[in-house]
Amino acid sequence: MKGAIGKIKIAFLFAATALFLAGCGKENLTALVPKGSSAQKSMDLIILTTVVMTLVFIVVMILFVVVLARYRRKKGQEDYIPEQVEGNKTLEIVWTVIPIILVLIMAVPTVVYTFELADDSKAKDHINISVKGNQYWWHFDYTDDKLQTSQDLYIPTGEKVFIHLLSNDVTHSFWVPSIAGKMDVNPENENTMYLEAHEEGVYWGKCAEFCGPSHSLMDFKVIAVSPDKYKQWVKDMKEMDPKEKPETTVAQEGQKLFEEKSCIACHAIGPSPVAVGPNLTDFGNRTKYAGILEPTKENLVNWIVDPEKEKPGNKMTGKYPNVSKEEAGKIAEYLMQIKPSSVTPETAGK
Amino acid sequence: MSTTATQKRSIGAVLWDYMTTIDHKKIAHLYLIGGGFFFILGGLEAVVIRIQLIKPDNDFISAGLYNQMITMHGTTMIFLAAMPIILALMNAVLPLQIGARDVAFPFLNSLGFWLFMFGGILLNCSWFLGGAPDGGWTSYASFALTSPGHGIDFYVMGLQIAGAGTLMGGINFLVTVINMRAPGMTYMRMPLFTWASFITSVLILFAFPALTVALFLLMFDRMFGSAFFDVTMGGNSVIWQHLFWIFGHPEVYILILPVFGLFSDLFSTFSKKRLFGYTAMVFATMLIAFLGFMVWAHHMFTVGLGPVANSIFAIGTMAIAVPTGIKIFNWLLTMWGGNIKITAAMLWALGFIPSFTIGGMTGVMLGSAVADYQYHDTYFVVAHFHYVIVGGTVFGVFAGLHYWWPKMFGRILHEGLGKWTFWLFFIGFHLTFFIQHFLGLMGMPRRYWVFLEGQELDLGNWISTMGAFLMSVGVIMFLINVIITIKSPKAPADPWDGRTLEWAISSPPKFYNFKQLPLIRGLDPLWIEKTEGNGKIPPAEPLDDVHMPNNTFLPFLMSLGFFVAGFGFIYQTDHKLMLLPLYIGMAFALGCMAVRSFKDDLGYYIKKEDLEREAD
């Protein structure tokens, strides 16, 4: 009963994998547990199309199993010649019309949602953030409030936040699976989409268009906080003093080194119109360093001393004079204490 | 010119025969060997990829090398493995199915093969010359423009040369089917494999030139400083995407339609029933091909083309499910009421039904634009296309090889070993790719060199890698099968109780195929003669001299010329001296064309008396 064995084996595989996936993936990363309105719309269509196509699959498999069970050659039947059937017009019509109807069932909501998600006519009534993709980091420019940051994108919950995507080099793609589907970040034209988070949280973001050796190391985060906290964050970010002297001597030395080693040539702290490298305004509060490293001093020191090791092909390598481990330690100390706001990823329920 | 008497020939003579052959059956062997070699290469690249992804934060290979691996795996499998093996089957079988002695343009046939071979070799030379291309098999223009080193240049030149070969093959089969069918072989009496190959050839003809243009533009930007894709000069990288996918989408139908045709022949033969709904099957194939040209931008839903474009392409994409569904139901109804024999070939065909149906399902799901905003560029897409390409094309290739091995090589592949191969490969395949649907939705994008810890992607990736190992064992088993079959007994003309014309002549056929062109009395001509006649196909003409083409070394030389010129093009940006191989290579190739044109080659005749002496 080879055909039946085949079916059992497939069923087992499905069941086994379904069991593993009972968790459906990591919270705030997986698209299967939507936490934003766009992701919810995508999920609605995912479910609709899956259900429809699974019904088709079941019909096909039932026919398949029945055919194999009934018509497999039995012993002594080698020479039996079955009736040669040319076809059946009715059947052809049935299995043409039904699929057309199924396609319509899937197509209509698809089109409706496509237009809904593309609607940016009311963008000017909402918060607008300019997102710039780079190899291998993300720049966020809050144009209305005139402040910039990178890697962690703060937004308020419960409202549409329009983001405008443009690349400074090659094509990237901005993807925060829990909140919204992705949109490409092209160098020649700006794309607009919106993020609408239902609840506070730290949501994982990934680059989803192949962009070079460190394409898989370009993570970012969307930090959704309540509207009040968001206002506070904006205020704190605007009011922070870039030149503020840190408290410890080590950090002060670090601040000096930050200029001497020409970090400041590319990395702004505080608002700045130009961004050659990531803006470090709220660096001390970042969920990850360089988008992917756990925020420990050791990781930061390693990154500063030899970035190529952490992110092959990154644009920071070789752009500044050698930094010893000791010097890097001081710079790290300085950077890690830059915490302009009380609104942090922790307050979003990290 | 090969003689009709069997005699031991030296290795050198055999080698020279193959290097100068224009016989479609030998060209089929060449395509199979070339395609098979690159399939192994592509498979090794896949295993390296899966080893790198066996656990999070792995450093089995560097990021740069990984990007080369994924690029070469995709490029090799599609252009250098799947397409050539399909061309092998088309070459081996199509002329026999329509009662022809060769294809319309035998010289062009050989040229097509050697261009593919040299293009593939050129592309793979990059491994040893500073690094393979690393922009993905789609080589999107924005990254591909600035990728350092010459990897992408090898991609451009290698594919341009190999692609030219494929285009020639397409034109060849089109003209062959139109002009060279035996008397009585009307269009609606052709087997589905021939029909599918015919329609595929139309796809090849209209799809490849778009790739040709895309490759030229990338070549010009990288080597000659033009500004097609360079944003700073007003260029636009989305143009590459359009051109590539206008080629790329029909390309995947090129990969699947011939095996659809093969499966029709297989289900029919091994159920002892004629194909259910022949007319509907023909028209469904045409509709799939036609619609296949209308949906390319479903690869670009996230580019920002706007809701109107996205909607149109979404609807078109979902519509292709209709003719495809028609085909699946007609296959099932062909088997319904039949006398089904499960040979190794049939087992692959049966395995195809659930596997490809799943792939087709996920294809429709991907077609819903807003859903695709989540699926796009994630492992969900990787799962989908492997389900259709492996579950469709690769299963079809294995089925076709089991089915037609006797016709191509005069022996039958070991059935038991073949069935073991199927089960190992089938299970490994589902293990590898089913879980990837979920990995994608759980947040794992494509082309990721590493996935980081703590994202709950570990187990799925590990299972996927285990499946890849299983698939490898299956492939090794198939190779062993091929080797042990060399010594197996000679195969009869008709080992499967076949229905179509190729089973009416010996296995393998004589080099002239048919002593006298056959007279066709209906669909499944051999079946008709078995049930209503004496089991032999009647001749359509009296015995007479047979006109055959001559062997020639020119296709090999011409392809060599382009190969050398390819190196010239790639390296002339570094040293002006490399303009020498460029010009010399091109001049040599064009010189070969001139030789071909100026030197009359009228072929030769096999005398009637010699044919009379031949056994039937």
Place this chain on the structure above:
Amino acid sequence: MSHEDTLNPEVMPNEPEKATLEGKNKFIGLWFFLGGETVLFASLFGTYLALKNSTNNGPDTQELYGLGLVFLMTMILLTSSLTSVYAMYHMKNNDYKKMQLWLAITAVLGLGFLACELYEFAHYITEYGFTFRSSAFGSAFYTLVGFHGGHVIFGLCWLISLMIRNAKRGLNLYNAPKFNSFSLYWHFIDVVWVFIFTVVYLMGKVG
């Protein structure tokens, strides 16, 4: 019965180019080839239309194109198509000498077209600094029009080779399909030029 006899019959049939299987194959084969070429040029036209306004601060289509010269080129090429039609007419009537004559005129006209085009390009480069590399528009223009010119060059090489090779041979069933294939190709190039004239130059002038 030998090859030579079959290919050089006493009385040449009507439509000698399709009288043999090879001839029939070549005829259909070339039509299909032209189908592929159509997609090739369509892709180039698409690229041109997308990029023709990306002038990178250089000259745009309205100030650049000189319609007078281009009109002359169009007339030359259209005439050369007509002369190739005459050549084929004589071929079908088995008048080898007249076919050769009209083919020669076709070749001369083709060369004339090329000369004008080279002059046009030189003019753009020296007067306006409008080159293949100066902007995306430049790259697209020179590639589209240049590919067409490349096809003209290839066609002329083909024609001249055919005429030289068959000069002493006369017309037979072996070379009739070859001449016919050439003339089909030549007509195709002419049609492509009509599109270029319209889409590139006329529409460019209008803006």
